[in-house]
Amino acid sequence: MTCSSCQKAETSPIPAYLIIDSTRIVCQQDQGNGSHDIAGVQVFANQEFIGNFLFPARIPILKSGLVALSINPMIRINGASSQFTVFRTLNTLDTSVLLEATKETHLSAAFRFKSNAQIDWQEDFEDQSSTLVPLSRQKGDTAYMAQETLRGASTWVYRVDFEDSDTTKKIDLGSFRNFMGWPKDGTEIFLEFDIRCDVPVQLALRRKSAGNSSYVPYLLLNKTGNQWKRFYCNLVYEVSGQAPDTEFQILFSADKLNSETGSLGFALDNIRLSYLN
Numbered sequence: 596m597t598c599s600s601c602q603k604a605e606t607s608p609i610p611a612y613l614i615i616d617s618t619r620i621v622c623q624q625d626q627g628n629g630s631h632d633i634a635g636v637q638v639f640a641n642q643e644f645i646g647n648f649l650f651p652a653r654i655p656i657l658k659s660g661l662v663a664l665s666i667n668p669m670i671r672i673n674g675a676s677s678q679f680t681v682f683r684t685l686n687t688l689d690t691s692v693l694l695e696a697t698k699e700t701h702l703s704a705a706f707r708f709k710s711n712a713q714i715d716w717q718e719d720f721e722d723q724s725s726t727l728v729p730l731s732r733q734k735g736d737t738a739y740m741a742q743e744t745l746r747g748a749s750t751w752v753y754r755v756d757f758e759d760s761d762t763t764k765k766i767d768l769g770s771f772r773n774f775m776g777w778p779k780d781g782t783e784i785f786l787e788f789d790i791r792c793d794v795p796v797q798l799a800l801r802r803k804s805a806g807n808s809s810y811v812p813y814l815l816l817n818k819t820g821n822q823w824k825r826f827y828c829n830l831v832y833e834v835s836g837q838a839p840d841t842e843f844q845i846l847f848s849a850d851k852l853n854s855e856t857g858s859l860g861f862a863l864d865n866i867r868l869s870y871l872n
């Protein structure tokens with residue numbers, strides 16, 4: 596006697612498992628540091644698409660023997676797991692591994708920036724200076740370099756504190772530079788940074804071209820409390836299709852309301868802006 600489900604169980608191929616234990620980013624000078632929050636990988640085995648996997652990932656692959664793997668790093672855009680996308684300014688990792696059915700093969704994945712990756716801005720504040728500058732601030736607001744613990748290590752960060760006062764406090768931190776030459780053809784432009792904030796922080800772009808200037812709110816970052824969080828933003832939507840002479844300034848803005856008491860503020864570290872040329 597046979598039944599289709601039994602037959603299926605008997606003939607189902609048995610996968611090998613790829614386990615990616617760790618990921619890192621290897622940077623050259625002027626590409627920033629290895630800070631990252633790679634959230635998963637896109638995997639191809641012998642040119643066949645296997646899938647997209649969030650970490651921790653135990654990836655079933657129905658192949659055995661020496662298998663060619665191509666692995667793309669993936670990130671969550673705007674902190675949303677629903678926008679899980681390949682971080683295209685980094686190289687695909689091409690490697691070969693020996694796979695055997697039922698067995699686990701472990702891999703440590705190192706990614707590098709593509710040779711045509713342009714890093715327009717990177718800042719880690721380790722020299723205790725910054726090109727991020729307060730554009731508008733009110734009496735009593737302080738913006739300064741401080742040491743904090745991030746990913747278990749002490750590091751210099753850019754910090755803004757609002758002290759108690761009887762007025763609403765507001766600050767706009769801006770990139771000192773107006774960026775020019777960003778691709779307007781739909782190429783992805785990734786801005787990544789670490790942030791810890793007691794107040795919501797508005798990420799925005801100021802666009803300037805031929806005498807016109809506009810303020811474009813991009814993403815409102817919710818309070819993270821005492822936790823540092825790394826964000827990846829794709830600026831393509833506000834850059835694509837703009838006039839060729841458009842300049843962009845990046846702004847981080849925050850308010851402290853009258854009703855909020857105590858020393859509140861936010862801190863930034865490990866900023867990087869990259870795209871493909």
Ligand SMILES: [Ca+2]
Binds near residue numbers: 720721750865
């Ligand atoms: Ca730092």
